[in-house]
Amino acid sequence: QVQLVESGGGLVQAGGSLRLSCAASGTIFSIGAMRWYRQAPGKQRELVATISSGGSSNYADSVKGRFTISRDNAKSTVFLQMNSLKPEDTAVYSCNADLWLRGFDSYSGYWGQGTQVTVSS
DSSP, X not given: OOEEEEEXXXXXXXXXXXXXXXXXXXXXXXXXXXXXXXXXXXXXOEEEEEEOTTSOEEEOTTTTTTEEEEEEGGGTEEEEEEOSOOGGGOEEEEEEEEEEETTOSSOEEEEOOOEEEEEEO
């Protein structure tokens, strides 16, 4: 009974900013890497950003310098700060997390339902 719930999506003008949040709930023993993906209509799902359990991050070339991923382990939450948004950033953004649940002996990957981000020109 684990859930990842995204929030913070919406409609924003090009050049604007949004901050996405993804909160995990359940009987979580440990949280490993956390990631943000996005998928635009007719396109492949793309890995946008990853943050390790130690806080190191990686970004897709298309968002480097504009997006920042962070995490709050006490709140079991990962964030994606998106600045200087472009119309091509329009997509459904989904969070993914490696979670070690109580009663299990390893990490497994879990997905949220996604949140729509629309950037108007």
